[in-house]
Amino acid sequence: MSLTLPQHDPEAAAQGRRFLSVRSITIGCAMAVVIGLAEPYLTVYLASSYLFTDYHGGGASFLIFMLFLLFNVLLKSVDRRMALTTDELLFVAAMMFASGSIVTSGGVVHMIPLLSSAYYYGNAANRWSELILPHLKGWMSPLDPGGGTEAIRKFWEGIPSNEPIPWGPWVEPLVLWGIYLMAAFACMAAMMALMRKHWVEHEHLSFPIAQVPAELCAAAGDPGNPNSIFRSKAFWAGLGTLFLLHSLVGVRYYLTGQSGRLRIDELVTFSEAYKLRIWVEIVVVGLVFLIPNRIAFSVWSLALVSWLMRSTIKSYGIGMQENMPYGGPAETQHMVMGALIVFVFSSAWYARAHLARAVRCALGVGERDYDRNEPTSYRVALLTIPLCAAVMLVWLRYSGLGLIYGVLFLLAFLAIYYAMARIVAQVGLPSTSGPAYPATYLASTFGAATLGREQIAALAYQFWNADLRQCAAAGTSHGMRLARRRNGLFFAMLLALLITYVCASLCTVRAGYQHGGSSLAAWFIINSSRAPWWWTVGIVTRNHGLNWLGLSWAGSGALAMWGLTVAHRTFLWWPLHPVAFLISNTHMVINTWFSIFLAWSIKALVVYFGGHRAFRTARRLFIGMILGGFLAGGLWAIIDLITGAQGNRVFAI
Numbered sequence: 001m002s003l004t005l006p007q008h009d010p011e012a013a014a015q016g017r018r019f020l021s022v023r024s025i026t027i028g029c030a031m032a033v034v035i036g037l038a039e040p041y042l043t044v045y046l047a048s049s050y051l052f053t054d055y056h057g058g059g060a061s062f063l064i065f066m067l068f069l070l071f072n073v074l075l076k077s078v079d080r081r082m083a084l085t086t087d088e089l090l091f092v093a094a095m096m097f098a099s100g101s102i103v104t105s106g107g108v109v110h111m112i113p114l115l116s117s118a119y120y121y122g123n124a125a126n127r128w129s130e131l132i133l134p135h136l137k138g139w140m141s142p143l144d145p146g147g148g149t150e151a152i153r154k155f156w157e158g159i160p161s162n163e164p165i166p167w168g169p170w171v172e173p174l175v176l177w178g179i180y181l182m183a184a185f186a187c188m189a190a191m192m193a194l195m196r197k198h199w200v201e202h203e204h205l206s207f208p209i210a211q212v213p214a215e216l217c218a219a220a221g222d223p224g225n226p227n228s229i230f231r232s233k234a235f236w237a238g239l240g241t242l243f244l245l246h247s248l249v250g251v252r253y254y255l256t257g258q259s260g261r262l263r264i265d266e267l268v269t270f271s272e273a274y275k276l277r278i279w280v281e282i283v284v285v286g287l288v289f290l291i292p293n294r295i296a297f298s299v300w301s302l303a304l305v306s307w308l309m310r311s312t313i314k315s316y317g318i319g320m321q322e323n324m325p326y327g328g329p330a331e332t333q334h335m336v337m338g339a340l341i342v343f344v345f346s347s348a349w350y351a352r353a354h355l356a357r358a359v360r361c362a363l364g365v366g367e368r369d370y371d372r373n374e375p376t377s378y379r380v381a382l383l384t385i386p387l388c389a390a391v392m393l394v395w396l397r398y399s400g401l402g403l404i405y406g407v408l409f410l411l412a413f414l415a416i417y418y419a420m421a422r423i424v425a426q427v428g429l430p431s432t433s434g435p436a437y438p439a440t441y442l443a444s445t446f447g448a449a450t451l452g453r454e455q456i457a458a459l460a461y462q463f464w465n466a467d468l469r470q471c472a473a474a475g476t477s478h479g480m481r482l483a484r485r486r487n488g489l490f491f492a493m494l495l496a497l498l499i500t501y502v503c504a505s506l507c508t509v510r511a512g513y514q515h516g517g518s519s520l521a522a523w524f525i526i527n528s529s530r531a532p533w534w535w536t537v538g539i540v541t542r543n544h545g546l547n548w549l550g551l552s553w554a555g556s557g558a559l560a561m562w563g564l565t566v567a568h569r570t571f572l573w574w575p576l577h578p579v580a581f582l583i584s585n586t587h588m589v590i591n592t593w594f595s596i597f598l599a600w601s602i603k604a605l606v607v608y609f610g611g612h613r614a615f616r617t618a619r620r621l622f623i624g625m626i627l628g629g630f631l632a633g634g635l636w637a638i639i640d641l642i643t644g645a646q647g648n649r650v651f652a653i
Contacts, residue, residue, distance in 0.1 A: 024088040025492050028095030031063055032496040035096065036503025038641065039103045044520040045511050048640040049633035050652040052100035054469050056283055056430030057478065058651065060096040061213050061627060062634030064089060068220035086221025091489065093213045094479030098189070098493035099500040101475025107181060108504040109524050111464035113517055115141045115173055116152040117529035118460075128533055131540050135457040137399055139176060142169035155509070158516030165513045174505050176395075178498075181464075183391040185497045188417050188473035190384035193375045193490055196480045198354040199425060208290035208428030210481045212626050217482070229624075234617045238624025239631070242282060246632030246650050250639070253648045261652060262629075273315035276307060277591045281653055283629055284592050286622035287428045288599035293607075295427060296600040298580035303593040306332070306585040320549060323538050324440045325531040326433065326467045331553045332585045334444070337412075337436040338554030339561035339581055344415045346565050346578075347422060358382070375480045376490035389414070400458035405442065405451060409459070412438035419582060421473035425481070426579050429596075431588045431653040434468030440535065445551065447544040456539050463532040469588070472497060 035052065039059065042048040051059030067084060075082035084092075102108060119141060122128030142151050151169040159165065199205045219228040229235045245262050253259050264280035288296050310329060320330040328336075348355065360366030362379040371378040389410060396406040416438055423432065439459040448456050465471065476493050483489055511517075517525050564578035583589050589596075606618045633651025640648050 021088060024084075024091040025095075025488070025495075027067065027084075027088075028092045028492060028496055029499055031092060031096050032099040032499040033503050034063070035059065035099045035103055036108075036500040037507050038637075039100070040109050040504050040507040041511060042637050042641065043104050044109060044508065044524050045515055046637075046640050046645070047521055047647045047649060048637045048645075049648075049650050050104075051630075051633055051637060052106075052470070053104045054431045054653050055209060055424045055474055056287065056626075056630075056653065057097055057100070057209050057213060058283075058430075058630040058633060059100050060093055061216060061630045063096060064093050064213055064216050064220070065627070065631060066634075067092065068216070072220055072223075084221065086217050087483070089217040089221055090214070090483040091492070093217055094483040094489060095492055095496040097213075097475045097479040097482070098472065099475075099496040101470050101472045102181075102185065102497060103500055103504045104470065104524065105466060105468070106470035106472060106475070107465050108501060109508055110466040110528050111177065111181075112505060112508040112512070113525045113529035114461065114464055114532065115177070116149075116155055117526075118533050119143070119149045119152050120156045121530055122533070126534075127537055131453065131537055132457055132460075132533055135400065135454045137458075140173055140399060140461060142173055144169055155512040156517040158519070159513050161514075165510060167509075170509055177464075178501055178505075180392060180395040181501060182494075182498060183388040183395070184413075185472040185476075186494055187385055187388035187392070187414065188421070188471070189476040189490060189493060189497075190376075190381040190388070191414070191418055192421060192473060192477040192480055193381045194355075194358060194378065194385075195351065196374060196477070196484060197358075198351045199422075199477075200481060200484070202351075202354060205422075205425045206291050206428065207425050207478060207481045208287045209424065209430065210478045211290055212623055212630075214482055215623055216627065229620055232617075232620040232624075234621040235624035238621040238626075239628040240624075242625045242628030243632045244628075246629055247636070250632070250636040250648055250650045253650075254645070259647045259649060261649060271315070274311045278594045279591050280598065281431075281592060281595050283430055283626050283653060284595040285599045285602070286626040287430055288596050289603050289622045290619065291426070291428045293600055293603050294575065295577045295580065296596055296603070297575060298577040299427060299429070299584065299589065300593045300596040300600060302576065302580045302584035303589050303596070307590050307593070310585070310590075320553075322444060322542070323535065324437075324444060325463070325535045326437055326440070328435075328585050328587060330444060330550070333436050333441065334547075334550040334553035335557035335560075336582060336585055337441050338557035338559075340415060340419050340436060340557075341554075342558045342561040342565070343422075343578060343582060344418055346561075347418075350569075373485050375484060375493075380490070396458070399461060400454045402455060405446070405455060409438050409442050409462070412441060413462075416468075417471055417473040420468060420471050421477045423579060423583055424474040425477055427583065429583070429589065429592070431469065431592060432583050433586045433588050434465075435582045435586055437463075437468070439463060439532075443539050445547050445554075447542075447547060448540045449543050449545040453540055456536055460532040460536045463528070466528040 039052050043050065043053065051062060067089065072083045118128055118132050118136060122133050138147060144150050151166045154166065215229045219230040222228065223230050249260055249262055262282065266278040268276045268278060310332065313329065313331065322330040324330045324333050357367055357370050358378040361368060361370035362382045393406050393410055396409065397403060401409060416434065416436060420434060439462040443451060443456055443459050479493055480489065511520060561578055561581060564576060564581055567574045568578050606614050629651050636648060636650040
């Protein structure tokens with residue numbers, strides 16, 4: 001059982017309330033600036049709450065609540081016209097979901113150090129200077145005018161306070177990378193605009209992560225509504241409890257210096273190879289409570305099967321002898337990639353009627369108003385995808401990737417990001433990571449003997465999104481779910497993405513020079529920027545050709561996904577949903593399996609014993625708990641910004 005998101009009356013414009021106003025887009029752009037400047041500093045230097053690092057949208061929900069207090073409480077008391085409408089809040093929320101999807105794990109914070117790490121850490125001992133550096137394109141990194149690395153050295157080691165930041169070497173790579181990334185973001189957003197109607201109105205995907213800001217916007221815009229979540233005692237009980245508990249973590253840090261998080265985390269060891277994590281995270285429990293229980297059961301049960309398979313492979317040493325930096329063991333990544341390809345094709349197949357109508361609408365025949373109230377016209381969406389794909393393909397060619405492998409990479413890239421958006425919309429896990437990665441899959445499948453060192457080096461740069469715990473495809477799809485109407489939403493989100501890219505890039509570069517990149521957050525700056533180059537050395541050293549074993553694993557994954565899809569579509573009693581197969585192998589899902597199991601159990605008991613009324617109350621309780629964690633994390637992040645305290649990570653997953 002699940003509830004749909006609150007819907008605002010589409011005829012509100014007739015009452016003088018425009019969905020897209022100058023005010024809403026101005027506020028959305030201002031929030032993009034705030035996110036782009038504040039989040040990298042909070043993440044890489046202060047190590048404060050992770051508000052935009054994962055898919056949960058916690059930072060967007062926190063900022064929506066702040067806008068509600070500013071406009072609908074404080075300024076409204078001076079002039080009632082200052083209050084933001086529900087439509088305006090939804091529009092701003094959509095822009096923030098897009099903006100927050102690229103700032104940390106979604107791209108920028110991982111990308112900036114990646115551009116220079118090979119030059120700084122490369123030497124004869126690790127063989128980077130021999131195997132990697134000669135094959136890198138100079139325009140992709142912030143090299144000095146003569147090809148030197150002084151600007152790179154200063155980024156990693158820091159500069160004196162009286163020395164100016166050497167911005168010059170960064171201009172060319174940031175502009176050229178910006179062209180590539182904006183083309184990628186626009187392509188993702190166009191795919192989501194094309195699929196929004198089918199996912200929401202035909203398949204009725206639950207979009208659990210969007211339900212929290214949707215309820216918040218509806219209540220903030222019309223607090224007097226008797227159905228408002230603000231009138232629910234369960235909501236306020238959940239919000240107050242979690243806000244207080246998270247805040248106690250922050251208070252303890254300031255009083256004792258001890259950092260921590262509100263989490264139960266135990267490791268059950270059966271043997272050296274069989275270790276199972278029992279991890280209870282309230283936000284995960286709350287969001288999984290909002291999805292259909294059939295999907296929740298599929299995720300936690302298949303996660304246990306994946307854990308058992310991975311542990312057995314490790315115990316007997318029968319896996320592929322290859323290191324792939326993200327996404328799990330090599331054999332499971334190949335298996336999941338095969339499954340993912342079938343998943344994407346089946347998704348398109350079952351949407352074929354919608355896609356055919358969308359194409360006819362774009363061509364001006366058939367239902368010409370089929371794209372009415374969509375984020376953009378289907379004509380714009382269908383033109384954007386091939387145009388941006390062509391820009392990406394040209395860029396990849398100049399980065400060192402050949403045309404054929406560039407096309408294969410691009411197809412894998414779009415398939416993976418499409419699948420991630422679909423997974424997050426359907427499963428709602430706030431902390432899942434990518435099941436497979438286009439660069440590692442392509443290199444592992446064809447090998448350095450086939451691709452050559454230059455193409456392998458070009459693929460290493462494609463780890464700008466690291467472990468795929470955020471992406472623009474998911475951010476824009478959730479934004480379109482919140483505020484779907486056509487009055488410029490698509491282009492407003494692209495504007496937010498561009499603003500965030502510029503601001504976050506400048507903030508991250510500045511943080512490196514001011515504090516020294518090597519002293520910033522290890523995972524985001526050091527570990528994630530060196531992992532692709534270690535992977536490159538491993539691929540080049542092995543120098544293998546076509547990976548028939550990997551193709552065999554991919555075939556098995558494709559066959560398994562085909563069987564799951566047919567069973568899911570054929571038998572009403574079939575308990576496993578195919579979407580769960582894609583993420584059941586990722587380390588974050590295996591780690592949070594118990595939280596997913598807990599949410600599934602609670603929901604089953606609530607519905608069985610209390611029915612719809614009890615479920616409605618429990619739903620509001622969990623939404624309040626989720627929002628309470630977000631608000632506490634945001635409040636203590638502001639306090640950390642003011643005080644300069646480091647390591648007070650009140651909220652994170």
